Amino acid sequence: MATVSTITTERVRVSVQGVVQGVGFRPFVYGLALRFDLRGFVLNNSAGVTIEVEGAPHALDAFRRALTMEAPPLARVTNINWEQLLPVGDSGFVIAHSQAGSKRHALVSPDTSTCDDCLRELFDPADRRYHYPFTNCTNCGPRFTIVQDVPYDRAFTTMSAFPMCGECQAEYDDPLNRRFHAQPNACPVCGPQVRLLDKEWSPISVEDVISDAARRLSEGAIIAVKGIGGYHLACDALNAEAVYLLRARKRREAKPFALMVPDLETAAGLCEVSDYEADLLQSRRRPIVLLKHRSPSPVAPDIAPGHKTLGIMLPYTPLHYLLLRRFAAMKGAGSSAALVMTSGNISDEPIAYQDEDARIRLASIADFTLTHNRDIHIRCDDSIARIVAGGEQIFRRSRSYAPEPLSLPIAAPIPLLATGGHLKNTFCLAKGQQAFVSHHIGDMENLEALTSFKEGIEHYSRLFDIQPQAVAYDLHPEYMATKFALGLDLPHKVGVQHHHAHIASVIAEHGLEGTVIGVAADGTGYGIDGAIWGCEIMVADLLGFERVAHLQYVPLPGGEQAVRQPWRMAAVYLERAFGQDFLTLDIPFVRGLNQARWRPLAQMISKGINAPLTSSLGRLFDAVAALLGVRQVALYEGQAAIELEMQAEPSEQTYPFNITGSSLAQLDVTPMFKAIVEEIRQGVPVPRIAGNFHRTVAEMLAASCIQARAASGHDRVALSGGVFQNKLLLEQMAHRLKELGFEVYINRRVPPNDGGLSYGQAAVAAAILR
Numbered sequence: 080m081a082t083v084s085t086i087t088t089e090r091v092r093v094s095v096q097g098v099v100q101g102v103g104f105r106p107f108v109y110g111l112a113l114r115f116d117l118r119g120f121v122l123n124n125s126a127g128v129t130i131e132v133e134g135a136p137h138a139l140d141a142f143r144r145a146l147t148m149e150a151p152p153l154a155r156v157t158n159i160n161w162e163q164l165l166p167v168g169d170s171g172f173v174i175a176h177s178q179a180g181s182k183r184h185a186l187v188s189p190d191t192s193t194c195d196d197c198l199r200e201l202f203d204p205a206d207r208r209y210h211y212p213f214t215n216c217t218n219c220g221p222r223f224t225i226v227q228d229v230p231y232d233r234a235f236t237t238m239s240a241f242p243m244c245g246e247c248q249a250e251y252d253d254p255l256n257r258r259f260h261a262q263p264n265a266c267p268v269c270g271p272q273v274r275l276l277d278k279e280w281s282p283i284s285v286e287d288v289i290s291d292a293a294r295r296l297s298e299g300a301i302i303a304v305k306g307i308g309g310y311h312l313a314c315d316a317l318n319a320e321a322v323y324l325l326r327a328r329k330r331r332e333a334k335p336f337a338l339m340v341p342d343l344e345t346a347a348g349l350c351e352v353s354d355y356e357a358d359l360l361q362s363r364r365r366p367i368v369l370l371k372h373r374s375p376s377p378v379a380p381d382i383a384p385g386h387k388t389l390g391i392m393l394p395y396t397p398l399h400y401l402l403l404r405r406f407a408a409m410k411g412a413g414s415s416a417a418l419v420m421t422s423g424n425i426s427d428e429p430i431a432y433q434d435e436d437a438r439i440r441l442a443s444i445a446d447f448t449l450t451h452n453r454d455i456h457i458r459c460d461d462s463i464a465r466i467v468a469g470g471e472q473i474f475r476r477s478r479s480y481a482p483e484p485l486s487l488p489i490a491a492p493i494p495l496l497a498t499g500g501h502l503k504n505t506f507c508l509a510k511g512q513q514a515f516v517s518h519h520i521g522d523m524e525n526l527e528a529l530t531s532f533k534e535g536i537e538h539y540s541r542l543f544d545i546q547p548q549a550v551a552y553d554l555h556p557e558y559m560a561t562k563f564a565l566g567l568d569l570p571h572k573v574g575v576q577h578h579h580a581h582i583a584s585v586i587a588e589h590g591l592e593g594t595v596i597g598v599a600a601d602g603t604g605y606g607i608d609g610a611i612w613g614c615e616i617m618v619a620d621l622l623g624f625e626r627v628a629h630l631q632y633v634p635l636p637g638g639e640q641a642v643r644q645p646w647r648m649a650a651v652y653l654e655r656a657f658g659q660d661f662l663t664l665d666i667p668f669v670r671g672l673n674q675a676r677w678r679p680l681a682q683m684i685s686k687g688i689n690a691p692l693t694s695s696l697g698r699l700f701d702a703v704a705a706l707l708g709v710r711q712v713a714l715y716e717g718q719a720a721i722e723l724e725m726q727a728e729p730s731e732q733t734y735p736f737n738i739t740g741s742s743l744a745q746l747d748v749t750p751m752f753k754a755i756v757e758e759i760r761q762g763v764p765v766p767r768i769a770g771n772f773h774r775t776v777a778e779m780l781a782a783s784c785i786q787a788r789a790a791s792g793h794d795r796v797a798l799s800g801g802v803f804q805n806k807l808l809l810e811q812m813a814h815r816l817k818e819l820g821f822e823v824y825i826n827r828r829v830p831p832n833d834g835g836l837s838y839g840q841a842a843v844a845a846a847i848l849r
Contacts, residue, residue: 090133102153103217118169192395244269271453293405303445308459309432310423335383364479365395432458499837507837551844555605577604584839585797601800602697613695621846628744645701730770
């Protein structure tokens, strides 16, 4: 008897969450369905991407494997759910229209640098997008900064103002085209256009706008350039007069400027570039990368005064590529082509991103403006990163990183907001195990920063459907972010100690369970005893901490004035080591000290007036920098410590120090100061003393960890805080701890500085609320 074979058909619904919209995920699924002869549909919705597909079981198995192993380059899948359904007999596979929904789980892709395919088109004379400065596709271009709402469709972006021409629409509608549903898709016929404006913002009529801008830059002009997330201020980095003028107009006295160079070869000509650093420079994220500069350097001395590093980035938009190539051509063969590309603002203000705001705020700085008519919905500054201790570390997490979520080791039981700190502010919105750390907001010093902070929270809340029911905040009562948090009408408010948040950011980032020894080192953090903490050794988990050691308290005469004037801290530490007799020491610092300025400070200290106690390691670095004549007055936060690091040569020598007490040990550096003074008397070179100092701090902190391990039994150490931006100290410390048998963890994906506080606050609040 003949047998009748039947082909079984099955159907599944697949719900995909993560960064899966605007990254070519639907055409990728469409291609898989054609490849495996499957039928059904795929669509975007507020939760991510939904797929229903049916076919033979072996084909569905192959589809399942390919879906996870072959995803598009910009996709970041965080969760996939599979649900068995009854077959419905679809005749083909289609990409359906997006659906809105009440619950939003879709993630928005960060802005991404121009891909190789678009670059080839940009410089192909036969291509219709030849030299078009807004060329992009599904694999690259603006995302986060143009998105107004989800789902990520053109109607909900600032590109809605540009109806597509027939050719662009055909690309957009073709599932097999790499521009299928590329929301910023455009061409010279239908897309945004670039303009060059004079100082009064009147258009300059020239045949080639970008070439004319490049010419003006080569002649010494300062030009405001509208990018993806805001305006840059650009000038020729080799033109000392232009760089000096930019500093004066921007009111940025000494802080380094970032540079943009046309290619890796130019970067390698200016700086030492390792393979790891080359990969980071050329990555799709294109951060500013801190690199050791070559000496002598052709760049203007005012680019990074007092530094041995330069912040270098490569072009990341078609406009940048065109501008840099034409500028390089005008500089001529054999010349280094580098442009300053610094944030478009007056120092301490947020970056300008709206045209009218840029016209008003940058008018006194820029000679010309290179702008365009594609609106930026949310400002987003450049990210900053480096290679340290064998891997990438972020100093500023912004463009191309935000708003990708980070994981929380303990899921937030209710939606929550963490408001971060005062300097280098970020906020963090969290729900479940997802934490959305914001782009860089900056120092919360003025109304503009507060406005940017509030606008950012509102935007993230809308995009990711997070309506906070709890808020976490820093304990400092005068922080603007803290006052904002306490003013919210929310049922749950969680204060998180500053340094606990730093350590929690490391715990959360690495998904560590249980307890660690935390070393938190920075300039200022409000302590639970009312003192200003800044060098804290603690035994901590996400629920709490025990402070087991700290740098011995010293007075901070004048409060903030002592932060700006490191000489005050040098005098304080000398007085601690030698008493008032320090004024008779025959060393350059004391000979140059204006004793009339010291006397009122001594009275402040003796009477306890405006001289709060501090355990800040940042202030200790300031003191040594001033004592060695490196920096007496700081023009920006951390300048003295940075310049001390730049002076230091690696050393194996340590100065004496004491660790006193048991339950709460104190690190006493009085013996170290006596030893440093003696070496100054002996004429030991500053670089050697600076190197010995760094080595001593590393050894002292390691010794504190040994004591903490003996008392607690824990051997995992988390290092965080702004002081650990010091590469020499961090690498010495990590190496020494590993020699001593510790497991060492540092911040990688969030900054060790206060830019990572909001993430740590969110992790602590999630644990406490659960």
